[in-house]
Structure formats: structure tokens, C-alpha cells
Amino acid sequence: MDHTAPPSRPSAVIVMAEQSFREVFSETALARLSTAVELVGPLPITDFDSPERRDALAAARIMLTGWGAPRVDAAVLDAAPRLEAVVHTAGTVKTFLDAEAFARGIRVSTAAAANATPVAEFTFAAIVFGLKRASRFAHQLRTTRRHRSVDGVPPLGANGVTIGILGASRVGREVIRLVSRLQARILVCDPYLSTADAARLGVEVVPLEELCRRSDVLTLHAPSTPDTRRIIGAAELALLHDGALVVNTARGALIDTEALTAELVSGRLDAYLDVTDPEPLPQDSPLYALPNVVLTPHIAGALGNEIHRLGDSAVREVEQYVGRGILAHELRADELAYTA
Ligand SMILES: NC(=O)c1ccc[n+]([C@@H]2O[C@H](COP(=O)([O-])OP(=O)(O)OC[C@H]3O[C@@H](n4cnc5c(N)ncnc54)[C@H](O)[C@@H]3O)[C@@H](O)[C@H]2O)c1
Numbered sequence: 001m002d003h004t005a006p007p008s009r010p011s012a013v014i015v016m017a018e019q020s021f022r023e024v025f026s027e028t029a030l031a032r033l034s035t036a037v038e039l040v041g042p043l044p045i046t047d048f049d050s051p052e053r054r055d056a057l058a059a060a061r062i063m064l065t066g067w068g069a070p071r072v073d074a075a076v077l078d079a080a081p082r083l084e085a086v087v088h089t090a091g092t093v094k095t096f097l098d099a100e101a102f103a104r105g106i107r108v109s110t111a112a113a114a115n116a117t118p119v120a121e122f123t124f125a126a127i128v129f130g131l132k133r134a135s136r137f138a139h140q141l142r143t144t145r146r147h148r149s150v151d152g153v154p155p156l157g158a159n160g161v162t163i164g165i166l167g168a169s170r171v172g173r174e175v176i177r178l179v180s181r182l183q184a185r186i187l188v189c190d191p192y193l194s195t196a197d198a199a200r201l202g203v204e205v206v207p208l209e210e211l212c213r214r215s216d217v218l219t220l221h222a223p224s225t226p227d228t229r230r231i232i233g234a235a236e237l238a239l240l241h242d243g244a245l246v247v248n249t250a251r252g253a254l255i256d257t258e259a260l261t262a263e264l265v266s267g268r269l270d271a272y273l274d275v276t277d278p279e280p281l282p283q284d285s286p287l288y289a290l291p292n293v294v295l296t297p298h299i300a301g302a303l304g305n306e307i308h309r310l311g312d313s314a315v316r317e318v319e320q321y322v323g324r325g326i327l328a329h330e331l332r333a334d335e336l337a338y339t340a
Pocket residue numbers: 091112113115116119166167168169170171172189190191192193221222223224225227228249250251274275298299300301302338339340
């Protein structure tokens with residue numbers, strides 16, 4: 001018997017859109033992955049429609065998924081009888097994976113934590129930029145050449161303000177960590193945040209109405225769920241004081257766009273919106289032209305060289321799983337209902 005033969009590596013398939021595959025995995029990450037597992041089938045698999053793809057599926061113990069993955073439903077799972085773990089290279093799994101995978105005992109892991117860092121950094125920048133009224137100043141300078149002068153609300157500056165966070169999610173917690181350096185008072189509204197966790201984070205937990213009433217900045221970090229759809233409507237916006245800043249780097253569906261548009265057109269509030277509903281906004285939306293609004297096209301998450309963080313995180317997860325059966329970013333079945 002050959003005692004020098006390496007232990008057999010588990011078979012793994014990569015299931016995602018071609019472009020995501022190219023963006024997410026660096027050459028180093030792919031080399032590490034090939035050491036940990038035996039990659040089978042086409043790289044990546046974009047559908048399950050050929051005998052070659054179905055053979056790969058039948059052999060796979062691990063499935064790495066990513067943006068553009070086809071739906072992994074009961075029929076796909078039937079064709080993957082050896083599957084033990086789905087390791088996602090992005091955040092949201094509920095768009096392609098349903099509870100069936102959990103019901104079959106398949107373990108599921110997400111790279112949402114790796115994507116939380118760039119989103120939180122972007123949010124922090126938006127808060128500092130927004131409180132200085134940078135967009136209004138820039139507009140004034142561009143259109144009138146008036147220096148350090150702005151019509152409407154006075155600049156606040158970020159030090160010592162009250163920041164209201166909707167959702168102590170992965171992103172929300174990173175934002176809390178970053179804004180702590182502003183000597184800000186931090187309020188959080190989140191029905192899933194335990195008292196012990198709130199104490200650890202050093203935040204005050206408040207109901208939504210109080211969050212809106214007291215915040216200089218309202219920043220949204222909850223996932224889109226039936227409970228959070230349009231959670232910020234006309235009534236909530238009306239509770240915000242004049243000049244308050246609304247930041248949304250979560251999902252457009254959290255805000256009633258019509259109500260927000262009315263407030264922003266009136267000039268009473270400022271907003272920094274990385275996500276909108278619909279996305280993109282219609283060509284004739286008044287929001288494009290407002291000095292008190294910054295619109296960015298859904299760029300808060302990992303972009304450019306940051307995208308490798310996601311592949312790296314997934315590869316680390318696979319290595320730990322193969323070596324020790326550990327998934328550091330495992331999702332529980334019951335979390336699906338209130339996670340991104
Ligand atoms: N703009 C971007 O490019 C970008 C990138 C990544 C994530 N996102 C979005 O950012 C948001 C946060 O992502 P994440 O991965 O940190 O989310 P997550 O999966 O960690 O969110 C789950 C948490 O949200 C909180 N939550 C759930 N329901 C809530 C409710 N009704 N009210 C308040 N809090 C609630 C709970 O703490 C829960 O644990 C999501 O909307 C996600 O889609 C945006």
C-alpha cells in the first residue's frame with residue numbers, strides 16, 4: 001500500500017455566472033481551492049442542463065455558489081445525493097436556495113460578512129459627507145461659484161450627532177463600530193437584537209418611531225423581508241427633524257420612494273441613496289437633479305479589487321470545512337426569514 005498517497009479530496013462544483021467566477025476568484029484563491037477539493041465539471045457551471053453538468057452534480061460533496069447561480073431546488077438537490085455543504089461566495093442565499101436544502105441537512109455558508117466591510121466603510125463615508133452637506137455645497141459651487149456657501153439647511157458636522165441604525169445586521173454592526181469614533185450617540189432599532197448584544201455594542205435600543213424622532217442620521221441596514229418592505233414610509237419620514245440625513249445602502253424596498261421623493265423635493269431632508277426602488281430610478285425621477293441627494297448605482301458592496309475578499313472568504317471556509325468540518329459563517333434554516 002502506498003502510504004505517501006494524499007488523502008482523497010472531496011469533489012466540488014462551482015455554480016455561478018461566468019463573470020462572477022472571473023471577478024470573485026483570484027488565481028491564488030483558485031489554486032488553494034484546487035488543493036482543498038477536486039473541482040469537477042465545467043468551471044463554472046451556469047445551468048444543470050447537460051450530462052456533463054449532471055455527472056459533476058452527482059459527484060459533488062461541496063457546491064460553491066455565487067451571483068447568477070441558477071435556482072438550487074428540490075430537483076437539483078435530488079441530482080446531488082452526496083452534497084453536504086453549499087458555500088456561497090456572496091451574501092444573499094435566499095434568491096437561489098430555499099429551505100429544502102436545510103431540510104435535507106445540507107450545511108449552508110455565506111460570504112455576507114466579507115461584503116459587510118466595504119458596505120459599512122461606504123456608509124461611514126456617506127454619513128460624514130452627508131452631515132457636512134457636501135452635496136449641497138458642491139452643487140452651489142458648480143452652479144454659482146459661490147464659495148463655502150449653501151442655501152437651506154446649515155451644515156452639521158459629524159461630531160456628537162445622533163445616528164439611528166435600522167438593523168444590527170452584519171453591515172449594521174460594522175457601521176456601529178466605525179461611527180463610534182465620531183463620539184456619536186448611537187440608537188438601534190432591531191427586533192432581533194438581544195439585550196446582551198446591545199450592551200456589548202454599546203448602543204441604545206429604541207422602537208422605530210423613537211429612532212426616527214431622535215436621529216440626525218437615519219441609516220438603513222436591515223435585509224429586505226416582508227416585515228421591512230417600506231418600513232420607512234411617509235409617517236416615519238415625517239418624524240425626522242428638518243435637515244436630517246437618510247442613508248440607504250441596504251435595499252431600496254425598505255423606503256417608500258414616493259414619500260421620500262416628496263420630502264427630498266421639498267428640501268426638508270438630505271439623502272444618500274446607493275439603492276433605490278425601483279433600481280435604477282425612472283429617467284425622469286426628480287431625485288437625479290436635487291442638490292440635497294446623492295445617488296450612487298449600487299456600488300457600496302465589494303467592487304473592483306475588493307471582490308476578491310469574497311472568493312478568499314469562501315475558499316477559507318472550504319478549507320476549514322474539508323480539514324475540520326467547520327463552517328465559520330454557517331446560516332441556520334430559521335435565519336433565512338430575517339437575513340439578507
Ligand atoms: N449596497 C450594497 O452593495 C449592499 C451590499 C451588501 C449588502 N447589502 C444590503 O445590506 C443589508 C444588510 O446586509 P447584511 O448582510 O448585513 O444583512 P444580515 O443578513 O446580517 O441581516 C440580518 C439581520 O438584520 C436584522 N433585521 C432583520 N429583520 C429586521 C427588522 N425587521 N428590523 C430591523 N432589523 C432587522 C437582524 O439583526 C438580522 O440578524 C441588506 O439589505 C443587504 O441586502 C447591500
